[in-house]
Amino acid sequence: QWTTSSIVDEQVARIREQVGDGKAICGLSGGVDSAVAAALVQRAIGDRLTCVFVDHGLLRAGERAQVERDYVAATGVKLVTVDARERFLGALKGVTDPEEKRKIIGREFIRVFEQAERDLKAEGDYRFLVQGTLYPDVVESGGGAGTANIKSHHNVGGLPDDLQFTLVEPLRALFKDEVRRVGTELGLPETIVQRQPFPGPGLGIRIIGEVTAERLDILRKADAIAREELTSAGLDRTIWQCPVVLLADVRSVGVQGDGRTYGHPVVLRPVSSEDAMTADWTRLPYDVLERISTRITNEVAEVNRVVLDVTSKPPGTIEWE
Ligand code: XMP
Numbered sequence: 001q002w003t004t005s006s007i008v009d010e011q012v013a014r015i016r017e018q019v020g021d022g023k024a025i026c027g028l029s030g031g032v033d034s035a036v037a038a039a040l041v042q043r044a045i046g047d048r049l050t051c052v053f054v055d056h057g058l059l060r061a062g063e064r065a066q067v068e069r070d071y072v073a074a075t076g077v078k079l080v081t082v083d084a085r086e087r088f089l090g091a092l093k094g095v096t097d098p099e100e101k102r103k104i105i106g107r108e109f110i111r112v113f114e115q116a117e118r119d120l121k122a123e124g125d126y127r128f129l130v131q132g133t134l135y136p137d138v139v140e141s142g143g144g145a146g147t148a149n150i151k152s153h154h155n156v157g158g159l160p161d162d163l164q165f166t167l168v169e170p171l172r173a174l175f176k177d178e179v180r181r182v183g184t185e186l187g188l189p190e191t192i193v194q195r196q197p198f199p200g201p202g203l204g205i206r207i208i209g210e211v212t213a214e215r216l217d218i219l220r221k222a223d224a225i226a227r228e229e230l231t232s233a234g235l236d237r238t239i240w241q242c243p244v245v246l247l248a249d250v251r252s253v254g255v256q257g258d259g260r261t262y263g264h265p266v267v268l269r270p271v272s273s274e275d276a277m278t279a280d281w282t283r284l285p286y287d288v289l290e291r292i293s294t295r296i297t298n299e300v301a302e303v304n305r306v307v308l309d310v311t312s313k314p315p316g317t318i319e320w321e
Contacts, residue, residue: 004181008040011170011182015044019128023048024168025113025120026130028079029200030059030067033132033171035192036183040170041130042077043186050078050126052116054109057085057216058202061224074189080120084112092204092211096249098321099152101211105201106158114164129165131155133172134179136277150317154200175275196241197276205321209248219246221300222266226292230270233288240273242282245309245320254304256297263304266296271318279313 019041026038028051041049053067064081072079091104110129117126133155141156142149152158171179176197183193199205203223207215223244230242245267254261268289273279293306309316 004178004185007174007178007182008043008185011040012044015041015168015170018166018168019045019048021048022128023050023120023124023126024128024130025049025116025126025165026051027109027113028053028067028071029132029198029202030063030071030195031132031198031200032176032183032193032195033134033179033197034130035071035132035188036179036186037130037132037169037171038077039075039183039186039188041168042075047078048124049130050080050116050120050123052113053079053081054112055081055083055085056088056105056108056202056204057213058088058105058204058211060198060203060227061220063198070189070191074187074192080116082112082116084108087112088204089211089213094210096210098205101204101321102152102154102201103158105204106152106154107160109154109158109200110160110163110165117165127166128168130168130170132179133169135171135173135175136275138172139277151319151321158201177275194237196236196239198241199319205319206243206245207248208245208250208320215246215248218264218300218302219244219266222246222296222303225295225299226268229288229292229295233285235284235288238272239270239282239284240276240279241318242268242270243319244268246303252305254297256304261304263302265305265307266300266303267307267309267320268292269309269318269320271313273313273318276318279318281310281312284308 028034137153140150141153180193204211226244247265270282271279272282
């Protein structure tokens with residue numbers, strides 16, 4: 001019988017054995033998985049862990065501040081923030097293929113960690129890289145027995161071949177609900193442990209088409225509105241997550257005030273799920289949908305249509321790319 005505390009004890013022992021007296025870097029994304037992985041490693045090796053938060057410019061509104069404030073307050077972990085916005089945008093320039101985007105983002109993450117490792121050289125040898133990879137990430141990236149590659153999760157199929165780090169992945173056998181229980185056991189606050197999932201490649205895989213700074217701004221505004229309205233309707237725990245997707249290469253004609261518009265649609269993708277391996281589209285109340293739609297089309301000038309994705313997984317995946 002696996003209890004949460006036995007999972008913690010076993011993983012802490014394994015991390016100690018693997019890392020020995022070495023040092024580790026952990027990329028924090030602001031999401032649950034990396035937060036819990038870091039907390040486990042911190043319990044195992046203490047301040048020989050340094051967390052690196054990469055601002056790749058594909059983040060949602062307020063995310064960087066939340067990590068810098070809440071996570072550090074909760075754990076006291078050593079945190080380095082790297083502003084890599086130009087680097088990621090440059091690498092993604094002209095790219096529209098979803099798998100190519102995922103691989104570029106996975107590779108650039110590693111390049112940033114390698115740079116961080118060189119910058120930390122004076123403090124010692126950071127040979128280990130901690131990742132919050134979960135069991136479903138491994139399976140969907142084609143890592144499980146007899147599974148097809150559905151999409152390359154940035155921290156599995158998106159890793160470069162010449163990886164210099166030894167990976168530490170204490171959550172690799174776990175599902176999200178188990179990870180949340182481990183986080184609670186480790187004393188992480190609800191605001192972190194109960195956060196809805198957000199993919200490492202961030203808004204980069206929620207812009208259908210090329211990722212540009214302007215498009216990111218549009219999507220960030222629409223996403224912030226949807227999140228605000230879902231939170232104020234008390235729906236955060238009902239839905240698993242609600243990606244907002246910008247169809248950047250699609251335009252449609254609209255009318256606003258007395259003028260014609262020719263703007264972009266955004267898609268709301270609310271889903272209910274147990275483990276993200278399968279999902280059902282969430283039947284959101286019409287009044288909530290209406291508020292989100294009205295606010296987005298009023299407040300985000302470039303968006304003139306809000307559409308609802310009513311596809312389950314399968315056949316759709318949760319993210320559009
Ligand atoms: P899909 O789109 O495959 O998503 O149905 C399943 C769950 O995984 C999240 N996701 C990711 N998380 N790196 C991550 O850390 C990734 O590359 C990635 N791709 C998808 C997605 O948000 C959903 O919760």
